[in-house]
Amino acid sequence: MTVSERSVWVQLFVMPLVAVGYFSVVLSRAADESVAEISWVVPMIWAIGVVVAGIIAGTIASAIGSAVAAAARGEEPELEEGDQRDKEIERLGNRKAQFFTGIGTMAVIVLCMFRVDPFWIASTMFLAGILAGVHGAIAKLRAYRRGF
Amino acid sequence: MTTRDIPAEDISFTEGAQYAGLALSVLSMLAYLAIVLTRVFTDDVSVTKVAWQGPMLLVVAIGGALYGIGYGIAGIRHHRPVEDARDKEIQRYGGAINGGLVGLTVAVSIVLLALNVEPFWVAHNLFLGSWFASFVSTVGRVAAYREGIPS
Numbered sequence: 685m686t687v688s689e690r691s692v693w694v695q696l697f698v699m700p701l702v703a704v705g706y707f708s709v710v711l712s713r714a715a716d717e718s719v720a721e722i723s724w725v726v727p728m729i730w731a732i733g734v735v736v737a738g739i740i741a742g743t744i745a746s747a748i749g750s751a752v753a754a755a756a757r758g759e760e761p762e763l764e765e766g767d768q769r770d771k772e773i774e775r776l777g778n779r780k781a782q783f784f785t786g787i788g789t790m791a792v793i794v795l796c797m798f799r800v801d802p803f804w805i806a807s808t809m810f811l812a813g814i815l816a817g818v819h820g821a822i823a824k825l826r827a828y829r830r831g832f
Numbered sequence: 833m834t835t836r837d838i839p840a841e842d843i844s845f846t847e848g849a850q851y852a853g854l855a856l857s858v859l860s861m862l863a864y865l866a867i868v869l870t871r872v873f874t875d876d877v878s879v880t881k882v883a884w885q886g887p888m889l890l891v892v893a894i895g896g897a898l899y900g901i902g903y904g905i906a907g908i909r910h911h912r913p914v915e916d917a918r919d920k921e922i923q924r925y926g927g928a929i930n931g932g933l934v935g936l937t938v939a940v941s942i943v944l945l946a947l948n949v950e951p952f953w954v955a956h957n958l959f960l961g962s963w964f965a966s967f968v969s970t971v972g973r974v975a976a977y978r979e980g981i982p983s
Contacts, residue, residue, distance in 0.1 A: 725946040732942075772924065779927025785934050789958050790892075792941070796955035797885040805954065806945040809938055 685750070687743065688770040689828050692777070694742030696821040698735055703814040706731040710807065719803045728806060735817075773827045781820030788812020845910055846919040847977045853899060854970050860895035861963055864888060880952035888959060922976045930969035937961025 709727045751761035788809055795805045867887040872879055907914055915923070937958060944954050976982075 728942065728946070772921070775924040775928040778931035779924050781931055782927060782934070785931070785938065786962075789934070789938075789962050793888065793955045793958055796951035796958075797888075799951050802945040802948055802951075802954075805951070806942055809941060809945075813938060 686764040686766050686770055687747065688766045688774065689825075690746050691739055691743040692821050692824045692828070694739050694746060695817060696825065698738040698742060699814050699817045699821070702731050702735050702738070703811065705734075706810065707807070710803070714803075719801045722803050724803050724806060728810065731810070772832075773824050776827050776832065777820040777824035780823035781816040784812050784816035784819055788816070844916070844919055844977075845906070845912075845914045846923065847974070848906070849903060850970050850973050850977070852902060854967070854974070856895055856899050856902075857963065857966060857970070860891045864891040880950040882952075884952065884955075888955070921981060922973050925976055925981050926969040926973035929972045930965045933965035933968060934962055937965065 706727055710722060710724045713722045713724075754761040788811070791812065792805055792809050795808060864887055868882060868884050871882045871884075875882055940961065941954050941957050944957060
């Protein structure tokens with residue numbers, strides 16, 4: 685498994701977890717106070733930071749883990765470099781991800797037209813980003829496993 | 833043979849769609865800017881209070897519908913598969929450029945929302961940012977058709 689494929693697997697698990705975390709924090713706050721007063725900015729910064737850091741740390745951890753497992757089985761641990769195929773799969777996934785970003789962008793513009801509270805606008809965009817990331821990751825993994 | 837000598841049939845369907853899309857998207861954006869900027873200067877209100885919602889929806893709807901109808905009619909008259917492997921690869925290449933720029937635009941929007949600016953600016957950041965992303969990715973695709981995909 686190449687490093688880029690590993691990072692896609694990690695992304696597939698990290699993104700939904702972070703989304704659940706973010707929404708459980710802000711929606712529990714929304715139950716107690718009006719949405720205009722919710723401090724959603726700090727949870728959002730944490731969420732984005734955890735996605736980025738989580739993917740990097742998870743990729744490194746899984747690479748180390750599988751190298752250790754390979755060594756335990758008595759095989760030579762190897763770190764596969766990315767190649768042209770990785771690059772093409774990366775592009776394929778990024779193109780697939782546009783479906784949800786497109787819908788999300790349009791939804792956010794419409795919310796702006798109705799002057800909805802920034803909390804809802806930012807959360808909609810965050811959700812669209814997570815959906816796009818997960819959708820893109822699934823498309824990439826399908827391409828890795830079954831070809832284009 | 834220089835690029836100029838290539839007869840029209842040698843342009844693939846998808847490449848033609850890039851040129852049509854480019855023309856349509858530039859015209860749509862010019863129409864939107866013309867309407868809204870006229871309102872900015874003639875209506876006696878601050879910029880963010882201008883009625884931008886209607887023109888934006890109209891321009892997106894009309895531009896999208898024209899492209900869809902044109903693509904559909906051309907596709908029916910084309911009789912052959914619209915994409916080959918090279919077209920697909922170029923589509924993906926452009927899509928990746930688009931994805932990167934849209935991601936940046938979304939990040940900027942979240943910052944704008946965190947700073948609690950007027951929804952007008954959030955919507956325009958997204959509108960202009962996605963337009964710019966699609967413009968750059970289409971130009972990138974056209975360049976890839978002519979000069980190959982940069983590796």
